[in-house]
Amino acid sequence: MTVPAHDQIEPVPPVLYLDGVSVSFDGFKALNSLSFIVQSGELRAIIGPNGAGKTTMMDVITGKTKPDEGRVLFRGETDLTRMDEASIANLGIGRKFQKPTVFESHSVFHNLELARKDDRSVFGTLLARLSGEAEARIESVLQTISLTKERDRLAGTLSHGQKQWLEIGMLLMQEPDLLLVDEPVAGMTDAETAQTAQLLREIARERSVVVVEHDMEFVRALAVRVTVLHEGRVLSEGPLEAVQEDPRVIEVYLGR
Numbered sequence: 543m544t545v546p547a548h549d550q551i552e553p554v555p556p557v558l559y560l561d562g563v564s565v566s567f568d569g570f571k572a573l574n575s576l577s578f579i580v581q582s583g584e585l586r587a588i589i590g591p592n593g594a595g596k597t598t599m600m601d602v603i604t605g606k607t608k609p610d611e612g613r614v615l616f617r618g619e620t621d622l623t624r625m626d627e628a629s630i631a632n633l634g635i636g637r638k639f640q641k642p643t644v645f646e647s648h649s650v651f652h653n654l655e656l657a658r659k660d661d662r663s664v665f666g667t668l669l670a671r672l673s674g675e676a677e678a679r680i681e682s683v684l685q686t687i688s689l690t691k692e693r694d695r696l697a698g699t700l701s702h703g704q705k706q707w708l709e710i711g712m713l714l715m716q717e718p719d720l721l722l723v724d725e726p727v728a729g730m731t732d733a734e735t736a737q738t739a740q741l742l743r744e745i746a747r748e749r750s751v752v753v754v755e756h757d758m759e760f761v762r763a764l765a766v767r768v769t770v771l772h773e774g775r776v777l778s779e780g781p782l783e784a785v786q787e788d789p790r791v792i793e794v795y796l797g798r
Contacts, residue, residue: 555618557582557720557750558603563612563623564774565598572598573609574774580720582617585746587761587782588754590771591795596754599771600722604637605630616720636718640725642705646698650689650708653697654680657712679715686744687711688737703734707741720750727760739763758782770795 558580565573573595580586588596601607603614605627614622622630645653658676684690687707692700697708706726713721723742727735739760742751755761761768761782768785770778772795778788785791 554582556580556615557584557617558752559613559615559618560599560603561613561615563599563602563609563614565595565602565607565609571774573602573612575612576771576775577612578769578776578779580750580752583746583750585742585751585764585766586753587764587766587768588752588771589756589758589761589768589785589795590777593773594771595774596771597724598774600637600724600754603630603722604635631716634717634719635722636713636716636720637722638706638710638713638724638726640728642702642709644697644700644705644708644712646696648697649694650684650697650700651680651693653708654683654711654715657715659716683711683714686714687741701734703730703738706730706734706738710741710745714745718749720752721745723751723753725755725757726753727755727757735760736763 556579560576560578563573563576564571576595576599588599590596598607602609603622605622605625609623612623616622616633616635620633622635625633645656648656658679681690684693687710689704689707689711692704697705700708710721710723710726726742727738730738735757742753742764745751753764767780768782769776770785770788770791772790777794778785778791
C-alpha cells in the first residue's frame, strides 16, 4: 500500500554534520578529515587530550577558522564553511568561551537585556522600552539560569559559576538552535558543577548543545553520548561507560 504524500513524515536532518573537515597550521594537522553528526535536540559531550582539535573544531563551526577541505552542514543544508562569523551567529549558532565575558558594571537583568535579539544599534538600545513579551523572556531566562534573586546585582559581584550561567543566559537571549559550550565548569565548586550539568540538560530540551569538557565527573553527570577526539579525528564514540573501556581511549587520554 502506498502512503499518501501528505502522510509521509520527513526525517529531521541533523543539526550539525562535519563531513571530512581538515585544518592545517604550518604543516600541523589540527583536524584530520574529521566527521561526525549531532542530531537535532541532542546534548553531546566532546572530550579528548590537549591538542586533539576540540577548539579548532569549534572555530570551524563558528566561522573563525576556514578549513582546508570538508563541509560543515547546519540543519542539513547550509554549509557553514562558506559563511562569516556574524552570518553564522545570526543563523542560530551561539558559542560560549571558557572565560566568562559579561558586562560587570551592569546588573544581571541589564546584561540579559543588552543581549536581546532585537534592535542592537546604540540608538535603538537607548530608545527601546522593554515590551511585556521581552521582559517575560528575560524573567524566563533568569529562572532557567537560577539568577532570579540576583537580577539587580552587578554582574561583577557574582561568583565565577554565576558569571558562567549569566553568559549562557545571554546566549539564550539570542535564541540559538545550536549552543557550543567550551569547558563551562572549569574553576567551579562541586555544587556549581552539578547545577551546570542540570542547567545544560534543561537547555537541551529545547535546542541542541555541544559541550567540550575535561571534567569526567561532569561529563558523567550529563549522561549523554560522548565523542572522543584524538589528533584531529574521532577516536571513539558512544556512552561514557563504553568509551572509557575503549583501549585506544585509555592509551591516549584516560591513562595519562
